[in-house]
Amino acid sequence: MERREGEAVPLTIISGFLGAGKTTVINNLVRKREAGNKAKTGLLVNDFAEVNIDAELIRSNITGGKEGDADTLVELSNGCVCCTISGELQHSIEKVLACNVDHIIVETSGVSDPSSIITTLLLPQLRKHVWLSGLVVVVDGESIEATLEASASARNQLKQADVVVINKTDLLSNDEYETVKESIKKVAPEQFNVIPSQYGSIPDSVVYDLEASPAEGDGHAEDEVEKDPDQQDQHQSWMNLSFKPRKPSHKQEIESLATVSYSRKGATFDLARFQGFMASSFPPTAIRAKGFLCFDCAPGKRYILQLSGKRRFDASDLTCSDAESGSGRDAQFVFIGSGLDRAGIIRDLDSCRSGGAVASSGPEGSAQVAQDLCTFIKNDLRFEVVEASDFGIAIETIVLFRLRHTRWHSMSLSDMNRSLLSTFNSTSNETRVFLTHQTNPEGDPDSFTLRLDAAGCASCSAQDIWIALQRATESMLTNVFMSTFCCGIK
Numbered sequence: 488m489e490r491r492e493g494e495a496v497p498l499t500i501i502s503g504f505l506g507a508g509k510t511t512v513i514n515n516l517v518r519k520r521e522a523g524n525k526a527k528t529g530l531l532v533n534d535f536a537e538v539n540i541d542a543e544l545i546r547s548n549i550t551g552g553k554e555g556d557a558d559t560l561v562e563l564s565n566g567c568v569c570c571t572i573s574g575e576l577q578h579s580i581e582k583v584l585a586c587n588v589d590h591i592i593v594e595t596s597g598v599s600d601p602s603s604i605i606t607t608l609l610l611p612q613l614r615k616h617v618w619l620s621g622l623v624v625v626v627d628g629e630s631i632e633a634t635l636e637a638s639a640s641a642r643n644q645l646k647q648a649d650v651v652v653i654n655k656t657d658l659l660s661n662d663e664y665e666t667v668k669e670s671i672k673k674v675a676p677e678q679f680n681v682i683p684s685q686y687g688s689i690p691d692s693v694v695y696d697l698e699a700s701p702a703e704g705d706g707h708a709e710d711e712v713e714k715d716p717d718q719q720d721q722h723q724s725w726m727n728l729s730f731k732p733r734k735p736s737h738k739q740e741i742e743s744l745a746t747v748s749y750s751r752k753g754a755t756f757d758l759a760r761f762q763g764f765m766a767s768s769f770p771p772t773a774i775r776a777k778g779f780l781c782f783d784c785a786p787g788k789r790y791i792l793q794l795s796g797k798r799r800f801d802a803s804d805l806t807c808s809d810a811e812s813g814s815g816r817d818a819q820f821v822f823i824g825s826g827l828d829r830a831g832i833i834r835d836l837d838s839c840r841s842g843g844a845v846a847s848s849g850p851e852g853s854a855q856v857a858q859d860l861c862t863f864i865k866n867d868l869r870f871e872v873v874e875a876s877d878f879g880i881a882i883e884t885i886v887l888f889r890l891r892h893t894r895w896h897s898m899s900l901s902d903m904n905r906s907l908l909s910t911f912n913s914t915s916n917e918t919r920v921f922l923t924h925q926t927n928p929e930g931d932p933d934s935f936t937l938r939l940d941a942a943g944c945a946s947c948s949a950q951d952i953w954i955a956l957q958r959a960t961e962s963m964l965t966n967v968f969m970s971t972f973c974c975g976i977k
């Protein structure tokens with residue numbers, strides 16, 4: 488929509504719970520705009536955590552057209568723009584207005600209350616210059632029902648929406664999509680504008696041509712909105728609302744969430760150790776995680792790692808030109824959840840960094856090979872040893888071990904073990920060392936074990952076997968790890 492000089496600038500709020508797909512929606516808009524020649528947009532990106540991963544993801548899509556055309560991006564980090572850092576919102580809006588933008592988009596944090604942002608827009612110094620064109624709320628179609636159950640913020644966001652984008656429809660059947668629509672209706676019975684989306688792909692017009700500016704006293708923050716008592720006075724001053732505080736309040740919800748930010752300049756990670764972290768030490772109460780990292784085995788590449796929704800875990804290759812130097816090699820992570828062990832997470836991630844001690848090979852002898860191999864396996868977080876007792880006798884089975892069961896993989900452990908089996912056996916030059924498998928009597932896939940038969944392995948070293956096993960494991964896990972896969976909570 489063309490804006491005449493001196494006219495107030497439309498501002499669209501994009502809200503939605505943690506990991507719903509807000510940044511993906513904005514990135515899509517930015518990419519489309521980069522290809523075309525649309526209005527210059529001021530982007531205000533709020534991240535709950537200290538490290539603003541979303542802003543970096545959006546920035547990587549902004550190349551800028553002709554001079555002065557590039558979007559203007561302002562980061563609002565380390566707090567919720569609707570409460571703890573609301574003062575910064577006003578300054579940021581003024582900042583982007585000074586850049587002569589034609590439209591402003593505010594990406595809220597996942598637990599924000601949009602009505603508080605609307606309050607800021609109505610401040611006398613802003614309302615002459617910006618008008619609220621609407622509130623677009625993005626929901627993760629796969630996990631929205633559980634989210635609505637658990638989060639007052641998520642319910643409030645929906646109740647105030649002008650448009651609801653049901654994102655991640657690739658993960659839903661038609662019936663499930665209809666059920667999600669019903670759930671939304673239950674929370675927001677007046678909700679009319681519901682559109683589906685995959686990977687945040689929505690028509691530009693949903694954001695740029697939205698005209699839902701509320702008249703004072705009606706509109707977004709309706710009677711049903713669960714108001715935070717802490718913000719009651721502020722809201723009542725401009726909106727004629729009746730407040731119905733319910734538990735937990737927005738403030739309580741924010742306070743119940745911990746964020747752990749991890750930032751290391753120029754750090755590269757050891758893929759095997761990182762895989763071990765994901766398999767065994769990943770904080771089980773994290774509901775959102777995102778970050779960037781580089782592996783020493785993949786020079787020039789930087790990976791973005793995401794965990795959201797029903798523990799859906801994405802890792803995608805962010806090959807970038809500056810990955811070899813400067814900030815392109817910096818590792819940055821954010822974990823959001825309840826009861827997170829900050830020191831433990833940081834220690835675990837640090838221990839995944841490249842370098843450090845490599846275990847040495849042990850002396851000759853089959854019993855010693857078995858013992859050394861067992862030590863290698865025990866020291867690798869990706870595995871657990873099931874049995875390692877019969878050392879010193881004629882060796883058929885030297886170590887029974889298996890890939891460690893991961894809490895969040897819906898990927899079958901049996902499949903992973905089978906895949907490791909075939910990778911190892913097809914690549915190992917050492918024909919006397921091969922893997923077999925056994926299932927337990929109940930056929931429980933989690934108990935599926937790998938059995939390493941190393942008959943006559945006296946002539947080979949534990950280190951050689953271990954290196955071959957590590958290579959096979961890395962290759963197998965990398966295939967899983969670097970592609971998107973679903974991690975359902977059991």
Ligand SMILES: Nc1nc2c(ncn2[C@@H]2O[C@H](COP(=O)(O)OP(=O)(O)OP(=O)(O)O)[C@@H](O)[C@H]2O)c(=O)[nH]1
Binds near residue numbers: 541596597
């Ligand atoms: N399968 C699937 N994944 C999606 C879709 N849209 C986004 N994602 C993934 O969901 C994860 C979270 O997406 P974001 O856009 O970062 O979500 P967000 O709402 O900005 O997250 P926060 O700002 O942290 O609250 C990422 O891994 C995305 O790639 C989709 O339509 N389908």
